[in-house]
Every structure is written in C-alpha cells, then in structure tokens.
Amino acid sequence: MRARIVVLTLVACGLAPSLLPAQQTGLGNHVDGLVNRQIDSLVATYKNLHSNPELSGHEEKTSAFVANQLQSLGYSVTERVGKYSRPEWVGYGVVGVLKNGSGPTVLVRTELDALPVEEKTGLPYASKVRTKDDSGQDVGVMHACGHDVHITSLLGTAKTLVELKDRWHGTLLLIGQPAEEAIGGAKAMLDDGLYTRFPRPDYALALHDSNDLEAGKVGYSSGYALASSTSVDIIIRGIGGHGSRPESTKDPIVVAAQVILALQTIVSREKPAQDPAVVTVGSIHGGTKHNIIPDEVRLQLTVRAYQEETRQKILASIDRITKGIAAAAGIPEDRAPIVKVSATEYTPATYNNPELTRRVMDSLEKALGAANVVEVPPIMASEDFGNFGLSGQIPTLIFWLGAVDAAALAKSKQTGVPLPSLHSSLFAPLPEPTLRTGVKAMTVAVLELMGGKASRQSAVGSRQ
Numbered sequence: 001m002r003a004r005i006v007v008l009t010l011v012a013c014g015l016a017p018s019l020l021p022a023q024q025t026g027l028g029n030h031v032d033g034l035v036n037r038q039i040d041s042l043v044a045t046y047k048n049l050h051s052n053p054e055l056s057g058h059e060e061k062t063s064a065f066v067a068n069q070l071q072s073l074g075y076s077v078t079e080r081v082g083k084y085s086r087p088e089w090v091g092y093g094v095v096g097v098l099k100n101g102s103g104p105t106v107l108v109r110t111e112l113d114a115l116p117v118e119e120k121t122g123l124p125y126a127s128k129v130r131t132k133d134d135s136g137q138d139v140g141v142m143h144a145c146g147h148d149v150h151i152t153s154l155l156g157t158a159k160t161l162v163e164l165k166d167r168w169h170g171t172l173l174l175i176g177q178p179a180e181e182a183i184g185g186a187k188a189m190l191d192d193g194l195y196t197r198f199p200r201p202d203y204a205l206a207l208h209d210s211n212d213l214e215a216g217k218v219g220y221s222s223g224y225a226l227a228s229s230t231s232v233d234i235i236i237r238g239i240g241g242h243g244s245r246p247e248s249t250k251d252p253i254v255v256a257a258q259v260i261l262a263l264q265t266i267v268s269r270e271k272p273a274q275d276p277a278v279v280t281v282g283s284i285h286g287g288t289k290h291n292i293i294p295d296e297v298r299l300q301l302t303v304r305a306y307q308e309e310t311r312q313k314i315l316a317s318i319d320r321i322t323k324g325i326a327a328a329a330g331i332p333e334d335r336a337p338i339v340k341v342s343a344t345e346y347t348p349a350t351y352n353n354p355e356l357t358r359r360v361m362d363s364l365e366k367a368l369g370a371a372n373v374v375e376v377p378p379i380m381a382s383e384d385f386g387n388f389g390l391s392g393q394i395p396t397l398i399f400w401l402g403a404v405d406a407a408a409l410a411k412s413k414q415t416g417v418p419l420p421s422l423h424s425s426l427f428a429p430l431p432e433p434t435l436r437t438g439v440k441a442m443t444v445a446v447l448e449l450m451g452g453k454a455s456r457q458s459a460v461g462s463r464q
C-alpha cells in the first residue's frame with residue numbers, strides 16, 4: 001500500500017455504463033443526503049467502538065453490538081457463527097440477512113477484531129483497554145487496523161440500504177467476521193455453514209481503510225489484490241557438542257545460516273520476475289550458551305504469492321533446499337530437517353474479479369467523481385477475505401478506503417516521512433470524511449449489483 005498510486009483515467013472505455021451519469025449522480029446525491037442524516041451517530045458509534053476494542057477470538061461485546069444494531073434495522077440476525085479448529089474457541093461471527101424480493105444475493109463483510117497494540121495517538125477517544133492475550137501476557141488493545149471504521153461503515157450501509165429498499169431487489173447478507181488478524185475467522189464462518197445455513201452469495205464485497213489514500217477517495221486493484229500467506233516451520237536438527245570441538249558435531253547453526261541465505265534464491269532464481277513472491281525468515285532460535293553447539297535450530301517463515309502454483313513450487317523448493325543443505329553438511333538421514341507447512345496459518349490470495357471490479361468502480365466513479373477512484377498496485381500483505389470466494393466460484397472484491405488527511409499525506413509524500421501505517425500505535429483515521437465515503441461507496445456498490453433494471457426504472461420514474 002506504500003507503493004505509488006496510479007490515477008486511472010481511461011476507466012470506462014468501451015464499457016456500457018449501467019446507468020446514465022445524470023441518473024447515477026442523482027442517486028449519489030440521494031445517498032449523500034441519507035448519509036448526512038446519520039453521520040453524527042456514525043461518528044459516535046465509531047468512537048465508541050474505537051474506545052472498546054477486543055482481541056481476535058474475543059469479540060464478544062463487539063459482535064453483540066453489531067447484532068443488536070442490525071436487528072433494530074430489521075435484519076434477521078444470527079450470532080455466534082464460526083467454528084474454529086480448536087473447539088474451545090468461540091466463533092463470534094454475526095450474520096444479518098435482509099430479503100427484498102428476487103434478485104442477486106450480495107455479501108458485505110466487516111471484520112470485528114482489534115490488535116494487541118497499546119494506543120499512543122493521544123486522541124480523546126483513544127483506547128485505554130488492557131487485557132491478557134491468549135498466552136497470558138498483559139497487552140494493550142487497539143483498533144490499529146481500522147476495523148472499527150469497517151464496522152461503522154457496514155452499519156451505515158445497512159441503514160442506508162433499508163431506507164433505499166425500493167431501489168434494489170435481492171438478498172443482502174451482512175456479516176461481522178471475527179479473528180481476521182489471526183487469519184481464521186473467515187474460514188471458521190464458512191466451516192460453520194455460512195453458505196449452507198444462509199443464502200449463498202452471488203458476489204462478496206469488503207472495504208479496508210488505507211493510510212496511503214486521502215479520506216474521500218477509494219482505491220482498487222483488479223485481479224490479484226493481496227497475496228496468499230503461508231506459515232512454514234523448520235527444525236534443523238544437528239548433532240550437538242562442545243563449542244571447541246566442532247569436528248565432533250554437526251552444527252545446526254551453520255546449516256541454518258546457509259539455509260536462510262539459500263532460501264533467498266527461490267524468489268530471485270527459481271521463478272519468473274513477473275510473478276511476485278516473498279520468502280521471509282521471521283524467526284530463528286537455537287542454542288543456549290557461547291560454548292555449546294546445540295542439537296537443533298528452529299526457523300519460522302512466511303511465504304507470500306499470488307498464484308497457487310507458485311505457492312506450491314516455493315513450498316517444494318523450501319523443503320528441497322533445506323534438506324539438501326543438511327545432507328551436504330553430513331547430517332545423517334535420521335536427523336534430516338523437519339519442514340512443516342502450517343495447515344491453519346494459511347490464507348489464499350485475495351482476487352478481485354476483474355468484471356465485478358470494473359462494474360463497481362464505474363458506478364463509484366459516477367457517485368464519487370472519477371478523481372476520487374484510483375487504481376493502486378496490488379500488495380503482498382494478506383487478508384482472509386479471499387476465502388469467501390471459494391477459489392474463484394464466487395466473484396469477490398475488496399477495495400481500499402482512504403482514511404487520512406489530504407494535507408498530511410501530501411506533506412508525507414514530499415518529505416518522505418511516512419504517515420503512521422496500519423497496525424501502528426499512532427494510526428488515526430479521520431473519522432467523519434472516511435465514514436461518509438465508506439458508507440456511500442459500499443451503498444453504491446451494492447445498489448450497482450442489486451438495483452435491477454425494474455427498480456432503476458421505477459426510481460428514475462418516480463423523480464420525473
């Protein structure tokens with residue numbers, strides 16, 4: 001998201017717009033009016049959520065609040081949707097369904113969870129919450145990824161779409177997803193029957209705030225938008241001994257050092273440069289003392305890629321290189337490295353269906369103004385939103401919501417000093433303009449997909 005933003009100017013070439021600009025502008029103005037009426041309450045909701053964050057897997061109050069709000073708007077609400085691989089974890093997913101005649105089913109997602117970060121923004125509504133994390137450590141808690149922006153935008157969209165019920169037909173599926181930061185909440189909801197107990201969506205939409213876009217703008221990537229993420233654990237087993245007598249050992253620390261450097265050749269030498277990927281060794285632990293050669297060294301890796309085939313090749317290369325270097329060092333077969341690809345710490349790449357992206361962005365350009373809709377490069381960060389697409393069976397789209405002050409961003413680009421990023425203890429989105437655009441953009445996106453011809457004509461007719 002730090003990368004340069006490319007303003008796309010030739011967006012609508014050759015595509016038949018689904019609405020005439022004047023009509024869509026009218027709709028945009030109408031949505032503005034509805035958002036205006038609720039903006040004070042949205043900002044209050046946002047500040048309240050911001051002051052009361054909950055960690056991944058512990059979203060009890062947040063989910064109850066979302067459920068309550070959706071219920072009061074007339075949605076049929078189910079709570080505690082989510083089944084994790086560890087049965088003791090409670091799934092705090094919320095599903096709100098609003099049926100409004102026949103038409104497509106559209107899913108809109110917000111995440112519910114916050115991060116173990118001690119807030120240092122100094123804002124009057126800053127979080128002062130502290131809690132114990134799952135390992136028993138005392139931590140501060142903060143909505144440092146802006147999921148409170150997303151929750152509030154979803155609630156504003158929920159209300160606006162109720163007020164615009166004569167303009168769309170179909171089934172709206174609004175979901176509050178737990179444990180996005182822990183990568184597991186989307187899968188937990190699907191594993192708990194999200195698409196069997198509730199209507200299966202024809203489209204899935206989400207937004208995410210950005211510290212690299214001005215409030216009032218949205219950004220998008222067509223095709224791959226975020227990478228897949230896979231955790232890999234490696235145990236390099238050697239034969240320990242006295243630090244003064246390496247000849248009587250097989251030193252796993254030296255092998256680990258060679259493995260780490262050799263792993264860097266996977267991205268640089270084993271795949272085409274046009275196909276991005278990352279292999280990062282984020283953790284290395286081995287040994288206890290200066291003069292002891294240990295028995296083993298443990299590495300923790302994250303692997304990022306867009307294409308599934310590339311991901312599989314990288315994982316195979318990690319296994320081959322690690323075992324090959326150990327063998328070259330003379331480590332016996334029965335002490336070969338253990339390379340374990342995590343089954344749970346994995347999320348697929350997030351793919352923005354190009355046709356869906358084009359359709360929604362065309363409608364957003366008309367509603368927000370073309371200058372406020374910008375194409376941005378894809379990033380190697382990950383999201384578990386991609387799960388909702390069931391490997392391409394359901395078209396998905398996540399877009400970026402500008403959340404920072406335009407002047408501050410311009411200054412940061414000029415000076416090269418970056419603004420506080422997502423997950424920073426200083427990340428402070430601008431509430432009002434961000435929420436206005438979040439609600440408007442998501443409302444317009446849903447109307448584009450659900451505002452079938454009949455409802456458009458009657459809406460246009462009613463104004464004539």
Ligand SMILES: [Zn+2]
Nearest residue numbers: 145181422423
């Ligand atoms: Zn995050």
Ligand SMILES: [Zn+2]
Nearest residue numbers: 145146147208
């Ligand atoms: Zn996030």
